[in-house]
Amino acid sequence: MVFDGRTHPEAGGFRVAAFSDVSSTNAVALEAAANGDEGNLWIVARRQTAGRGRRARAWVSEPGNLYASLLLIDPATPERLAQLPIVAALALAHAVDHMCSAYHLAQLKWPNDLLIGGRKISGILIEASTGPDGRRAVVCGFGLNLAHHPDLPGYPTADLAGLGYPVQPEAAYRALNQAMATQLDRWRREPFSAVLDDWRGRATGIGRPIRVRLADRELEGVFVGLDDEGRLLLRGEDGANRVISAGDVFFPHVESETGRSGGQTGVSL
Numbered sequence: 001m002v003f004d005g006r007t008h009p010e011a012g013g014f015r016v017a018a019f020s021d022v023s024s025t026n027a028v029a030l031e032a033a034a035n036g037d038e039g040n041l042w043i044v045a046r047r048q049t050a051g052r053g054r055r056a057r058a059w060v061s062e063p064g065n066l067y068a069s070l071l072l073i074d075p076a077t078p079e080r081l082a083q084l085p086i087v088a089a090l091a092l093a094h095a096v097d098h099m100c101s102a103y104h105l106a107q108l109k110w111p112n113d114l115l116i117g118g119r120k121i122s123g124i125l126i127e128a129s130t131g132p133d134g135r136r137a138v139v140c141g142f143g144l145n146l147a148h149h150p151d152l153p154g155y156p157t158a159d160l161a162g163l164g165y166p167v168q169p170e171a172a173y174r175a176l177n178q179a180m181a182t183q184l185d186r187w188r189r190e191p192f193s194a195v196l197d198d199w200r201g202r203a204t205g206i207g208r209p210i211r212v213r214l215a216d217r218e219l220e221g222v223f224v225g226l227d228d229e230g231r232l233l234l235r236g237e238d239g240a241n242r243v244i245s246a247g248d249v250f251f252p253h254v255e256s257e258t259g260r261s262g263g264q265t266g267v268s269l
């Protein structure tokens with residue numbers, strides 16, 4: 001990979017532009033869309049100076065880990081776009097298995113965190129914007145802890161090297177590119193139920209008590225599973241199931257939110 005900031009052809013019908021330093025690969029991808037890029041473009045960086053996570057959090061982005069964002073233009077109808085976090089998480093899980101030569105090593109925590117042994121090893125931030133021409137730009141931003149991870153009290157995290165799987169960022173990117181090509185193709189051709197079955201096979205926490213932080217409040221209950229659109233089903237004390245489209249899931253007694261803070265911009269799905 002050449003870190004020259006120029007666009008090069010990539011396998012799977014994509015293109016890639018790799019940078020040494022950027023503010024945020026998501027921000028650069030959204031900027032490319034605003035400048036008329038046709039999409040299917042990866043932005044990869046060795047380091048981010050303003051990496052961003054979900055819910056107004058910063059994403060620590062020193063060299064050694066993977067920072068990669070895929071820009072897609074109008075990848076699906078608006079109703080189906082909500083399925084993309086599930087597709088992206090599944091692709092990253094397949095990529096991690098591939099790069100570690102392992103089977104079902106990576107577990108999924110709804111909607112799109114990857115865990116190994118209960119520790120978070122990655123984050124995915126999906127952001128979208130609509131251009132003046134009505135085109136919907138969607139960016140899937142992947143951060144994968146390869147060589148280091150932040151220590152967040154009360155929130156277990158890990159990196160692949162520390163778990164005994166040394167992987168270079170370029171190899172990780174290659175595996176992710178391949179996996180995204182495969183999963184996006186499958187999402188377009190097969191019923192979403194096939195994607196969901198795969199996701200459920202790696203799911204963590206189903207049947208367990210969870211706490212879900214929504215934009216304006218928190219809910220507690222049992223994680224019953226996913227509905228046909230990939231939304232979380234939470235059974236409350238009253239026995240009724242609630243359908244949740246977006247939120248952060250916590251496993252009580254394992255995780256708290258201490259130490260999670262930072263700044264995020266943009267609109268996430």
Ligand SMILES: O=C(O)CCCC[C@@H]1SC[C@@H]2NC(=O)N[C@@H]21
Nearest residue numbers: 024026051052053054123141143
């Ligand atoms: O909060 C999360 O779990 C999501 C973190 C997403 C981080 C990645 S790193 C590459 C891409 N660029 C960003 O600024 N964020 C995403």
